[in-house]
Amino acid sequence: MEATDEQIAEQLQAKVDALRGRVCCACQSEICGHELLFSIAMGLGDNPRCANCLADGLGRPTSQLRDHLQSHFRQRSCYGEVWQRESEREGFARGTLPGCLWAGTDTEHPPDAEDLLDAMVKPLEEPDVIGLAAEAWDAGEMACGDLVLALRQRMNALPAGTRLKLTAQDAGATEDIPAWCRMTGHVLLAQHHPHYWIQRKE
Numbered sequence: 296m297e298a299t300d301e302q303i304a305e306q307l308q309a310k311v312d313a314l315r316g317r318v319c320c321a322c323q324s325e326i327c328g329h330e331l332l333f334s335i336a337m338g339l340g341d342n343p344r345c346a347n348c349l350a351d352g353l354g355r356p357t358s359q360l361r362d363h364l365q366s367h368f369r370q371r372s373c374y375g376e377v378w379q380r381e382s383e384r385e386g387f388a389r390g391t392l393p394g395c396l397w398a399g400t401d402t403e404h405p406p407d408a409e410d411l412l413d414a415m416v417k418p419l420e421e422p423d424v425i426g427l428a429a430e431a432w433d434a435g436e437m438a439c440g441d442l443v444l445a446l447r448q449r450m451n452a453l454p455a456g457t458r459l460k461l462t463a464q465d466a467g468a469t470e471d472i473p474a475w476c477r478m479t480g481h482v483l484l485a486q487h488h489p490h491y492w493i494q495r496k497e
C-alpha cells in the first residue's frame with residue numbers, strides 16, 4: 296500500500312527531528328530546520344550543511360539555491376508541510392518567507408527559479424533516443440530524502456559522464472529528481488516515470 300501524503304510528511308519530519316541540533320558539517324555554524332530540509336532534499340541528509348555551505352558546494356549563489364528549493368517545496372506536499380511547521384517552530388508565520396533565510400525581503404513568494412534553471416536542462420520526453428545506459432539502479436519505493444541521499448552516493452561513485460538509468464516508483468520522484476539534477480548539475484537526459492536517465496556531471 297502506498298504511503299499517504301501525511302505519512303510521508305511524518306517520515307520527513309522524523310528525519311528533520313533526528314538531525315536537529317547538528318551543526319553544519321563544513322563551517323560548524325548552527326543550522327535551522329529549513330536548512331535541514333534543504334540538506335535532505337539535496338541528498339545530504341547524512342551530513343547536513345548550512346545554506347551558504349550547501350550553495351558553495353554546488354557552485355551556486357545561496358539566493359538561487361534557496362529560492363529554487365523553496366519553489367520546489369511548494370510543489371511537494373510532504374516538504375511543504377514540514378517547511379511550514381519549521382517556520383512556526385522558529386516563530387515565522389505560515390505562508391511567509393522565513394526571516395532566517397530571507398532577512399530583509401518581504402515578498403510573499405520568491406521569483407520562480409524554475410524558469411531560469413529549466414534553460415540549463417532540457418529533459419527529453421522520448422527515452423528511446425538515449426540508448427543504453429552504462430549503469431542501472433532500481434530504487435524501488437524509496438522516496439524523499441532517502442532516494443536522493445542514495446542517488447547522490449551512487450552518482451559520486453561513478454566516473455564523470457557515466458549515464459545511469461534510475462528506476463524510482465515514488466510519485467514524488469517526478470518533481471524531486473529533476474529538481475535535484477538541476478541543482479547538483481547532473482544532467483537529466485530524459486524522464487519517463489518511473490525511469491530517469493541521468494548523466495554524471497564532468
Ligand SMILES: [Zn+2]
Pocket residue numbers: 319320321322323324344345346347348349
Ligand atoms: Zn556552513
Ligand SMILES: [Zn+2]
Pocket residue numbers: 327328329330385393395396
Ligand atoms: Zn529557518
